[in-house]
Amino acid sequence: MTTRPLHIDAESGELPQHESEPDLVQIRRDMAFFNREKPSFLNDPEFAGKFVAVLNGKVVDRDHDEFALVERVCAMYPDDPVFIGHVTAETPAVELSSPEVAWSGRLHLH
Secondary structure: OOOOOOOOOOOOOOOOOOOOHHHHHHHHHHHHHHHHHHHHHHOOOOOOOOEEEEEOOEEEEEEOOHHHHHHHHHHHOOOOOOEEEEOOOOOOOOOOOOOOEEEOOOEEEO
């Protein structure tokens, strides 16, 4: 198994069914750790506004650049499920693709 992104349902918090049970258990534990520690992370300039990588209940890396963090984490822990959360007071936005209507005499779907 290699490190890869996990897509978590933003509304229900459900994890993908194709992941192995031990990986899901670990990701859930690390997600719970992140959520418990998030209030203190928000007050710490080392963490506030950054993406934080959590493995086995410990912060293993952090960065303002999510992609740079993912690259490092994948290189350092290629066989482990690593949770990455964003330390922000805002509720994460969920982006959904949808048709867009532009009027020029006819209907165009993008």
